[in-house]
Structure formats: structure tokens, C-alpha cells
Amino acid sequence: MGREVLAPRDGWAAEGAGTTGGAAADAAHDVTVRTRAELVRALDGGSATPRIIRIAGTIDANTDDHGxxxxxxxxxxxxxxxxxxxxxxxxxxxxxxxPAGPQEDARKASAARQAARVELAVGSNTTIVGVGADAVLKGASLQVKDADNVIIRNLELRDAYDCFPAWQPNTGGLGDWKSAYDNLWLRGATHVWIDHVTASDKGHPDDREPTHFGRNYLRHDGLLDITNGADLITVSWSRFTDHDKAMLIGNGDNVTTDRGKLRVTLHHNRFESIVQRAPRVRFGQVHLYNNRYDIPEGDQYRYSLGVSTESRIVAENNSFTTPGHIEAADLVKSWNGTALQQTGTEFNGFPVDLLAIHNAYNSGSERDLTPDVGWTPTLHGRVDTARQAAQDVARGAGAGRLP
Structure with missing residues (x-):
């Protein structure tokens, strides 16, 4: 499995030369790791030498060099x-x-010490793959920064826990707690294939954290963020679960250098008990097909598809299962974005037109959306019905479920 490459036409990551990861690695750079120290040595500081890193068992990033x-x-x-x-x-x-002063300075210094342990840089021409059905990377923030040609497969990414969240006041309000780590961060990365990955806060869910200054003391940021001009990404057969802000594509309304980038395909993924950002998109051309959404119970849910500045989303044959108080109009939220093309959506077993529903219910508070996205996806496999895809995803998405 470590030498498998992305199939032709399997999403945006198949564009051009495609994505092969570390398939060209020699024997010396095809290693199995079982501890953080071994993983750090194998990553070699983000070196571009082709390498295959096989993770066996559970590796905890919050460990010292002696384990x-x-x-x-x-x-x-x-x-x-x-x-x-x-x-x-x-x-x-x-x-x-x-905040400024001795305690904020101490918080920053403490945060830097944790970051030196848990932020792990992934270089170009790398494949990271879990061995068997129980490979876990716990407490780490895998960061693919300005690297090309990376594959991450069959791996559970769990609990990127920030010990030192920062308080950020907001204009006209109290503020919010800001945590530092995404389980996986693609920043300026190109040609990346994420497949059969499970990402969650397992172990320290934020809804069990206390409230300080009237706000939940958040310990986690995103599960998978794709920002800073990252491009040509395929995310397939993965599971994102039990989290607030799952996936951000594009990190700022004013980052106009992202135009023409952030091309991402999301297919056959499961978003389970996700409050928001599944995904939220700025600037990107995103093809979202055959994904399954299981909306959480309770009153925390905000939305699933976020249409933001200059985003152009094509959503095909996705399935949504929600509790009774959630309406189809709640599934989509728009800010400065105007373009969403959708077909074949299923809502609690019934066909719906998310675009028409959004415009009918939200025209008084949000901008109307148009189906004119200006592009047509061509890099994709067979698009099944939403119902069939939901069944397939329930059986096959996530780490440890490779066929």
C-alpha cells in the first residue's frame, strides 16, 4: 500500500503529473515507525527525498525523546x-x-514549547501510511507546508490538543478562545492525496471543556485546513467526526493571491457530528460529490457548506441525515460567496434543491446564490446516487477500512 499512487482522474490531485508521494523511495527510505522519535527521524525535517513512512500502532506526539x-x-x-x-x-x-504583559508572554513561551513537540513537517515526495487497522497519530499537527506530491492514507489523526489557547477580544463583543493546531494542515502544498483518514478530537472533546469569559475554552482548531494557496488536493474515503470547525479551504477574504488555486476534490467522505465548516470555502474551485453528512443532535449545529468569497462549489449527489429540528435551509450558509451548483442532494431520504431552498429561506439575511460557477469538473470517478454513496461511505470511509 505504501507504493500505491493516486489513480488517474481521481480528483484535482490527479491534474498534470498526478500524485505519487514516496513511491520512488529506495529501501533506506521505506521505514516503519512506532514512536515519535522514530517518526521525527523519518520525516527528516521535511526533506524532499522520496520516502515512505509506515506508522504502526499509536504514536503520541506529546512525548519526550525517551518516550x-x-x-x-x-x-x-x-x-x-x-x-x-x-x-x-x-x-x-x-x-x-x-492581552499583553507577563502572563501573555508566559503563555506564548509555553505554547512555543508544545509546538516544538507536536508540529511535524511533511516534505515533498512523501507517503505516510498506517499499518493495519489501528494506526494512530495522537496529539500531533501534521503540517504539509510548501511541499509537493504527498500522500497520507489509512491513519487516524486524533486530538491535536492545545494546552495554551489564547484569548482574542472581538470588536463589540467579549471575544473567543483561539487554539493553535489542526490535525492536518495543508499550507501552500500542491498535489496532495488524503485517503481513508479518520480525524477527530477523541480523548478531549471540546464540549466537555469549561467556559471562561463566557466562551467555551476551545482546545482544538480544524481537523483539516487547506490554506495559503494550497492547490490540487483530493480528499477521499475519510471520516471527520465529533468536532466544531472541521475543514477550512482558504483562510482569508482578502488573500487574493489564492485566486486560481485551492482546487480541491472531496468525495466519499463522512462528516459526522460536525458543527460547521464541512467545508467552508474561499476562492477555491471545489468538487464535492458522494459525501455523507450525519448532523449532530442538540442546538450547536450551524451549517455544513460555507460559501464564502469568490468560492465556486460544485456539489453532486451528497446525502444529509439530520435531527427533526434541522431544516434543509440550514445546511448552506453564504457570506460574500455567490456561486453554488448542486444536483442530486438527498435530505433525510428525500430529494431537495439546496440552492432553491437557500434562496427562498435566506434571501432576507444572506446573498442569493447562483448555479453559474464558471467551471465543470472533469477529474472524477463515477458519481453514484446520494443514497448509494451514503451506504458505501458508511461501510468504507475512515482509517482501517481500505478494501
Missing amino acids: RRLHCADYATGGYDLAAYLAAYDPRTWGGAK
Whole structure:
């Protein structure tokens, strides 16, 4: 499996020369790793030498070079203390200014110590693949930055937990807690294939975290973010579960250098108990087909498809299963975006037109959407009915489920 390459026409990552990852690796660069230290050596600081890295068992990024488990207290430095931080920057006394001073300096220094452990750079011409059905990378933020030709398959990415979230005041309001780590971050990366990956907060769900300053003390950022001009990405047969903001494609309304990039295909993925961003898109040409959405119970759900600045989304034959209080109009949210082409959508077993429903229900508060996206997907496999795809995805998506 480590030498398998992306099939021709399988999404945007098949464009041009396609995506082969580390298939050309020699024997010396085809290694199996079982600890963080072995994984770091195998990654070699993001070297572009072709390499295949096979992950066996569970690797915890929050460990020292001898394999000892590290806790948040092990990273804390400079006198950082959460209680002192909360007392120093309570908006009722500190006001709406950005935190500054000894406790914020200590938080930044402590965060840097954790980042040095958990941020792992993936270089060009790399394949990372899980061995068997139980390969797990825990607590890590895999970062594919300005690299080309990368494959990540058959791997559970779990609990990229931030020990030191930052308080960010908002204009006209209290603010929000900002955490640092995505389970997987494609930043400026090109030709990347993500396949049969499971990503979640398993172990430390944010809904069990306390509330500070009137806001949930978030410990996680995204499950998979695709930003900073990343391009030619295929995400297939993967599972994103039990999380708030799952997937961001394009990181800012003003990042006009993203025009013509952020071309992403998402097919046969399962979004399960995801509150929002499944995905939210800026600028990108995104083909979204044969995905399954299982909307969470409760009142936290916000939306699934986010149509933002200059995004051009083609959504075909996707299935949504929701609790009774969720309406089809809730599935799509638009900001500055105007283009969504959709066909074959199934909502709780019934065919719906998300575009027509969005425009009918939200025209008073959001911009109307148009089906004119200006492009037609050509790089894709067979597009099944939403119902068939939902069944196939339930059986086959996620780590440990390769056929």
C-alpha cells in the first residue's frame, strides 16, 4: 500500500503529473515507525527525498525523546498559570484590548514549547501510511507546508490538543478562545492525496471543556485546513467526526493571491457530528460529490457548506441525515460567496434543491446564490446516487477500512 499512487482522474490531485508521494523511495527510505522519535527521524525535517513512512500502532506526539508522556504542566514556563491568566485578562477589568504583559508572554513561551513537540513537517515526495487497522497519530499537527506530491492514507489523526489557547477580544463583543493546531494542515502544498483518514478530537472533546469569559475554552482548531494557496488536493474515503470547525479551504477574504488555486476534490467522505465548516470555502474551485453528512443532535449545529468569497462549489449527489429540528435551509450558509451548483442532494431520504431552498429561506439575511460557477469538473470517478454513496461511505470511509 505504501507504493500505491493516486489513480488517474481521481480528483484535482490527479491534474498534470498526478500524485505519487514516496513511491520512488529506495529501501533506506521505506521505514516503519512506532514512536515519535522514530517518526521525527523519518520525516527528516521535511526533506524532499522520496520516502515512505509506515506508522504502526499509536504514536503520541506529546512525548519526550525517551518516550515519556508529556502533560501541559511539562510545557508551562515563565510562570504561566491559567488562573493567573484568567484573572489578568478578565474583560470586566482588562477591557477589550488584546492581552499583553507577563502572563501573555508566559503563555506564548509555553505554547512555543508544545509546538516544538507536536508540529511535524511533511516534505515533498512523501507517503505516510498506517499499518493495519489501528494506526494512530495522537496529539500531533501534521503540517504539509510548501511541499509537493504527498500522500497520507489509512491513519487516524486524533486530538491535536492545545494546552495554551489564547484569548482574542472581538470588536463589540467579549471575544473567543483561539487554539493553535489542526490535525492536518495543508499550507501552500500542491498535489496532495488524503485517503481513508479518520480525524477527530477523541480523548478531549471540546464540549466537555469549561467556559471562561463566557466562551467555551476551545482546545482544538480544524481537523483539516487547506490554506495559503494550497492547490490540487483530493480528499477521499475519510471520516471527520465529533468536532466544531472541521475543514477550512482558504483562510482569508482578502488573500487574493489564492485566486486560481485551492482546487480541491472531496468525495466519499463522512462528516459526522460536525458543527460547521464541512467545508467552508474561499476562492477555491471545489468538487464535492458522494459525501455523507450525519448532523449532530442538540442546538450547536450551524451549517455544513460555507460559501464564502469568490468560492465556486460544485456539489453532486451528497446525502444529509439530520435531527427533526434541522431544516434543509440550514445546511448552506453564504457570506460574500455567490456561486453554488448542486444536483442530486438527498435530505433525510428525500430529494431537495439546496440552492432553491437557500434562496427562498435566506434571501432576507444572506446573498442569493447562483448555479453559474464558471467551471465543470472533469477529474472524477463515477458519481453514484446520494443514497448509494451514503451506504458505501458508511461501510468504507475512515482509517482501517481500505478494501
